[in-house]
Amino acid sequence: MPREIPRIEIPHTDLWAVLFDRKEKPFPDSQVIYQCPYTNRKYTFSKLREATIKFGSGLRAKWDWKKGDVLAIFSQNCIDTPAITWGTHWAGGVVSPANPGYGVRELGHHLRDSGTKALFTQKHLLPVATKACSEVGIPHNRIVLIGDERDSSFLHFTDLQDPSPGGEREKLIPEKDLAFLVYSSGTTGLPKGVMLSHLNVVSDLFMVDSNEGTILGWEGDRVLSVLPYYHIYGLQCLVHWPAYAGLTTLVMPSFDLKKFCEIIQNHKITYTFVAPPVVLHLAKSPIVSNYNLSSLRMITSGAAPLTKELIHAVHDRLGTEVKQAYGLSETSPVTHMQRKWDKGLGSNGPALPNQICKFMSPDGHEVAPGKEGELWISGPNVFLGYHNNEEATKACKTEDGFFKTGDIGYEDEEGNMYITDRVKELIKYKGFQVAPAELEGILASHELVADVAVIGVEDKERATEVPLACIVLKEGVMGEESVEKEIVWWLGERVAGHKRLRGGVVWVEEVPKSAPSCASGIGGHIG
Template sequence: MPRQVPRIEIPHTDIWTVLFEREDKPFPDSQVIYQCPTTGRNYTYASLKRTTELFGTGLRSHWKWQKGDVLALFAQNCIDTPAVTWGCHWAGGVVSPANPAYTARELGHHLRDSGARALFTQKNLLGTALKAASEAGMPRERIVLIGDDRDRGVRHVTEILGERLEGSRTKLDPGSDLAFLVYSSGTTGLPKGVMLTHLNVVSNLFMVNSSEGALLQWNKDKILSVLPYYHIYGLQCLVHLPAYAGLTTIVMSSFDLKNFCAIIQDNHITYTYVAPPIILHLAKSPIISNYDLSSLRMITSGAAPLAKDLIHAVKNRLGTEVKQAYGLSETSPVTHIQKAWNHGMGSNGPALPNQVVKFMSPDGQEVPTGKEGELWIKGPNVFLGYLNNIEATKACKTEDGFFKTGDIGYEDEDGNMYITDRVKELIKYKGFQVAPAELEGILASHELVNDVAVIGIQDHSQATEVPLAFVAPKEGVERSEANGKLIVDWLAERVAGHKRLRGGVRWIDEVPKSASGKIPRRILKDLLAKEGGVVKAKL
């Protein structure tokens, strides 16, 4: 039988109401929620609420914003992101975050697929934003800057704010109206829009808070925001949770190890959410020894599995506890969190409340405790479906509401979950999803390439998977390291940074195919393992 986990009460309401109309708020309106470590500029709870209202008013007056209109957000982490997000929600809109590492081609797809009416970005990303918007048919006057830098050619978010609050907040149906369109890589090509309702996000916020709320106190803890806000992991744990729990979060625009350490030291950070590569730095980098990180008592790591030896290394070196979590864009995202770092070590902990979790065999039968199977999850946090993609939605959601995660794992007797493999072909580079088929489609157009297959290989020096391409060259092409590097560099100019061929190019006579034309990637991984994992033309 599926494991039934504890239940908590979840309000049937929208995100803005949960955050700004609650009667049980334990912290004062003057509490600082988001702060920039370089300028000192911040949002208190009161100024955050007021800005969301004025921004929502401004969207209506400038562009006649309607319920369901999509606002695309193409930016690095910024303290303006929460106000823009919830101001859009106040006006009934949907927010669609985009990876700031996107090329114009990738961002253009995002804008077209989401149907975005406006694009909010930053000055350092403006060139890409303008090109993508032009290709997507979005007028220049719909591009707006956030952050401290301005450009005379486009408007700044402060010019969109209404002078005073006008009208009332748009009424929403939490269970059917979308709050976010986040994009998740599919195995067959370009990213798909994951439709998350207000109830999905509110449910997961309460589920996460049921665990993390017992560990964090608004008047004692400070969080460091380093995970990207465009990613659902950062969006939930570092945007929504601090505003609900009243936690001050210091916002890094992007990860830099020295800045990361300096901010922890100077601001007495006590808690942060990260991906495994940062844990690797904390365990092994000599830079760490130059800083006092003694305030950092706990870390939650997610987005990819974490080795036990790294957990012990960080605890021994810094005294900091590291626990793990699991989630997906389609589950809003967090489904499992360890309760304590040394309970179920190596696992993702038990399932959060209000979910039904089961592990299924390839023939559709539930497997017993301790046996591996595909993880299926049902709960109020499970997404509505993929935008404009009924077939993909049907393929991963059962008629009775279970989401087939594509991850293989098992539970122990205490309910702790261990992920051991993936059914899906996605590569996870530092928590970011990379679709092999997308890279193959681009690489196939290269003049040196006759056929190609992309797989993920583990790079232990970075504690992550990296993409590697098996290339069958065109006749007469020399199988040299120089030609391999040409292919690697050529692709790097056409895709976001996390999609680059950091595993390099491996020459092959012929890419294996099944009778149906599919690439059996396991065969290629086994081939590489037999050869000792030797990779040629590394980036």
């Protein structure tokens, strides 16, 4: 039988109401929630609430925004993202974050599949954004800029804010109405839209708070926000949760080790959520020794596994505790999280409240405690299904509501979960999912390629898996270094950065038609 997991009370309401309609909160309205470390621009809680209402009211008044309309955000991390997100929710809309590393092909798929009505982006991303919007029929006046840079040819999101907002916010059914449409790579090609209801997201927010809320406090802690907001891990833990908990969060557009260390030192950061490559830098990079990081008392790492040795190396060097978490886009995302770094060391910790987790054999039977099996999860945080893809939904969700994660693992006697393998053929590069089938489909169209298989190989220096292509060249083509470089470059021009062939190319005479397993120790992922 599945282990009994504690339960907590979760309000039956939407995300905006949870954040801004609560009668009591432990911190004042003047508390700074999001701050840019470079410009010092910031949002206090009261300004954040006001901005969401003005933006939501403006959407409705100026664009006749309807319940269920989708707004996509194609951007690096920006302190305007939360206000735009919850303003869209205020008006009854759905937010669909898109990876700013996407090329035109990938962004076009995202916009077309999601049914996006408007795209919010940044000035430096306009070349990709405008071309993708043109291809899918999104008009020029529905491409809107966020952040500090402007362009007179495009609206800025502040142009849409209603200076005298009126009307009531849209009434939502928390368990049915979507808050987010996030995109998660499957094994069969382009990413699938994961439908997350307001109740899914609110449930996981309270589940995360039941753990992290016992560790951090708004008066003494400052958080560094570096995980990407377009990824469900960053969205939940660094957008939603700081606003709920009242934590001041310094927002980095993207990761840069020197700037990361400078911000920790200058702003006395105490806590951050990261992916394993950041932990590797903190353990080994000589750059870290140039900064005083003594304020950083704890890190939570997700998206890929950490070895015990790496966890100890950071603790020995900095005195910083590193704990791990696990989750998936389909679970909103966090399902497991350590509370103490040295309890269940190397595990993802125990399951968060209000879930049922069980480990299943290939023939669909629950395995004995301590034995390996595929992790199945049910709970209020489990997604509604894949957008426009009933077949994929049926393949991974059981009739009684369990989500088949595709990850193999077990629990120890204390309930700590260890992920040991993967059923799915996804490659996990620094927490991002890479579908071999997608890369194979693109590479097969190259004029020199007769056949191809893409697999994941472990890169110890990067502490991650990387894609490697096994290629059969067309007759008469020699497998020279120049050909490899040309193919690697050619693919890199057509895919987002995390999908590039960092593992390189190997020449083979034949591609086996029974797919090999690419999995190698992927515990601890959130993605």
